[in-house]
Amino acid sequence: MSPNTSSTTVPTPDLSVSIAGKTFPNPVMPASGAYEIDDIHDRFFSPGLLGAVVNKTVFINERPGNPPPRLWETPCGMLNAIGIPCEGLDYFIKHKLPIMKSFGVPVVVSVAGETMDEWERIAVRIEETGMADFLELNLSCPNLAEGIPWSTEEKTLDEVVSLVVSKVKLPVIAKLSPIVTDIAQMAKTAENAGAAALSMINTYKGMGIDIKKKRPALGNVTGGLSGPAIRPLALWAVYSSYDTVKIPIIGMGGIDTAQAAVEFLLAGATGLGVGMYNFINPGTMNEVIEGIRNYLAEEGYSSVREIIGLAHRAE
Amino acid sequence: MSNHAAPINRRAEIVARYESPVGYVYLVLKETVIANAAKPGQFVMIRGWPAKDPILPRPFDIVLTDEREETFTLCIKLEGRGTNLLNALPIGETVIVTGPLGKPIDDVGSAGIALLGRGVGAAALVSLAEAAYRKKIPVYSILSARSAARIVCRELLARFSADVLIATDDGSEGYKGNGYDLLDKLVADKKIERAYTCGSRRFAKHVQALDANGVIQGYVFLEEPMACGMGDCHGCAVKKATGDGYLLVCRDGPLFRASEVLL
Numbered sequence: 001m002s003p004n005t006s007s008t009t010v011p012t013p014d015l016s017v018s019i020a021g022k023t024f025p026n027p028v029m030p031a032s033g034a035y036e037i038d039d040i041h042d043r044f045f046s047p048g049l050l051g052a053v054v055n056k057t058v059f060i061n062e063r064p065g066n067p068p069p070r071l072w073e074t075p076c077g078m079l080n081a082i083g084i085p086c087e088g089l090d091y092f093i094k095h096k097l098p099i100m101k102s103f104g105v106p107v108v109v110s111v112a113g114e115t116m117d118e119w120e121r122i123a124v125r126i127e128e129t130g131m132a133d134f135l136e137l138n139l140s141c142p143n144l145a146e147g148i149p150w151s152t153e154e155k156t157l158d159e160v161v162s163l164v165v166s167k168v169k170l171p172v173i174a175k176l177s178p179i180v181t182d183i184a185q186m187a188k189t190a191e192n193a194g195a196a197a198l199s200m201i202n203t204y205k206g207m208g209i210d211i212k213k214k215r216p217a218l219g220n221v222t223g224g225l226s227g228p229a230i231r232p233l234a235l236w237a238v239y240s241s242y243d244t245v246k247i248p249i250i251g252m253g254g255i256d257t258a259q260a261a262v263e264f265l266l267a268g269a270t271g272l273g274v275g276m277y278n279f280i281n282p283g284t285m286n287e288v289i290e291g292i293r294n295y296l297a298e299e300g301y302s303s304v305r306e307i308i309g310l311a312h313r314a315e
Numbered sequence: 316m317s318n319h320a321a322p323i324n325r326r327a328e329i330v331a332r333y334e335s336p337v338g339y340v341y342l343v344l345k346e347t348v349i350a351n352a353a354k355p356g357q358f359v360m361i362r363g364w365p366a367k368d369p370i371l372p373r374p375f376d377i378v379l380t381d382e383r384e385e386t387f388t389l390c391i392k393l394e395g396r397g398t399n400l401l402n403a404l405p406i407g408e409t410v411i412v413t414g415p416l417g418k419p420i421d422d423v424g425s426a427g428i429a430l431l432g433r434g435v436g437a438a439a440l441v442s443l444a445e446a447a448y449r450k451k452i453p454v455y456s457i458l459s460a461r462s463a464a465r466i467v468c469r470e471l472l473a474r475f476s477a478d479v480l481i482a483t484d485d486g487s488e489g490y491k492g493n494g495y496d497l498l499d500k501l502v503a504d505k506k507i508e509r510a511y512t513c514g515s516r517r518f519a520k521h522v523q524a525l526d527a528n529g530v531i532q533g534y535v536f537l538e539e540p541m542a543c544g545m546g547d548c549h550g551c552a553v554k555k556a557t558g559d560g561y562l563l564v565c566r567d568g569p570l571f572r573a574s575e576v577l578l
Contacts, residue, residue: 033549040545043321056549064560071540071550073371078542082549085561227370256367279543280362280372282324282413 013296020171020196031275032110077229081220140177140202165194175199242268258291354419355442363410364400390438426508436514448475459494533573
């Protein structure tokens with residue numbers, strides 16, 4: 001727009017946010033495991049438009065994942081029991097991490113260990129590559145026997161986060177499980193252990209029954225529930241933790257549109273993870289970024305940072 | 316992954332619909348890129364019914380493409396909420412299409428091929444029959460179903476096949492019994508290099524056995540529930556024949572060498 005006609009327009013709102021001193025061009029990123037960075041997806045939009053890139057959680061060793069059926073559709077959501085298949089750390093570092101790094105946006109590397117020793121080893125190896133900006137600890141996959149306890153017991157959560165934080169300089173994001181009595185307390189525990197940020201939430205544990213087979217619908221019996229069905233629960237997790245911790249929160253759980261994304265920002269999220277909806281509409285993240293920008297412009301804000309946590313203000 | 320045509324994700328208009336037989340609907344959608352770029356063996360994910368329940372898009376094989384009309388055709392078995400909602404959309408309405416997805420089939424061999432379809436599984440075989448026909452490779456099609464009223468894609472396959480044989484469980488048309496009995500007879504009587512099957516695990520296992528015995532080269536189309544159709548969700552896993560790990564139907568298939576998978 002030319003200067004002559006712009007007297008009534010406001011500048012394009014600034015979408016950048018800062019997490020642990022690192023600038024994200026916008027708050028939107030994939031929830032781990034919900035968007036591959038590959039040539040199929042490049043056609044929808046460039047990952048360089050995202051706030052950050054995040055990989056499907058990598059373990060040290062190759063993993064096959066769970067036996068099928070792995071998916072079950074639910075009202076406004078989906079159960080998954082994928083079991084985090086992965087090619088292992090060496091493959092990831094050689095073939096996937098350099099691609100993630102190539103887009104020029106912050107690189108969040110999601111990792112998990114099955115033992116304390118593995119958590120330490122994988123964190124150190126990722127840091128040594130020099131290609132990661134953040135380590136996200138997946139402490140909360142409900143589909144792994146070894147997954148859930150990491151972030152459902154305060155003592156274990158504290159031990160893992162403290163260990164990783166003591167071994168690497170990279171900022172550590174703790175991804176928390178909602179399957180706890182008081183997630184704000186777990187958020188505080190992770191913060192006290194040295195986490196630089198929190199991702200919340202991972203999926204809720206649930207199940208479906210196949211009435212034709214008369215059996216549990218998933219090969220793993222239970223799965224993680226995601227999608228808009230869990231959004232009010234996820235929103236409460238973020239809202240209830242916002243006042244408890246000082247570190248930034250990456251909010252996720254059923255973000256399908258900019259409207260849902262804005263709800264999370266107002267509840268107190270600095271970053272936004274889009275998960276299941278990438279499966280349904282591979283253009284979701286790009287649409288959410290543009291939609292947040294439009295919302296801010298319409299509401300008269302110059303920066304997304306002005307609305308983070310705004311729902312907490314006194315009436 | 317470079318053999319994937321880059322997929323699009325956009326609205327496509329429903330330009331025609333016809334039901335044949337009852338309970339099976341052909342939907343013709345206008346979308347230039349898919350009409351031009353889709354290869355045999357590929358599929359699309361479709362959503363677009365009002366509201367978000369059911370939430371997941373549905374995968375459908377691309378039956379035919381028409382570059383001049385810029386359309387492509389799907390064959391849909393009306394069996395659940397998603398397919399019935401899709402069928403309720405009027406002509407002129409749009410749905411959101413993501414595709415073409417799946418590994419394109421470039422090679423249909425050099426000698427005769429047999430196609431064995433069970434029910435709506437026949438939909439996956441039409442584009443393959445067309446590709447072979449264009450290469451002047453003889454195509455023999457076998458359609459199997461519970462009854463004659465459930466035989467689909469018969470006319471389409473007839474366009475490209477030297478012969479279309481019918482098998483029904485109840486004997487209401489053609490051979491009464493297993494469709495793969497007809498396949499066994501066909502490979503004994505004709506020069507058949509390859510056999511492809513879709514729509515039945517039982518048939519897939521049979522083709523796998525023929526392949527293992529060196530009778531034909533066997534290929535199987537597999538179906539598994541999938542959320543995304545492009546390798547993100549890892550839902551549509553099928554066990555590798557080697558037993559160590561899984562392949563994805565959407566990314567590594569939907570067509571597999573019979574010897575590649577554990578059924």
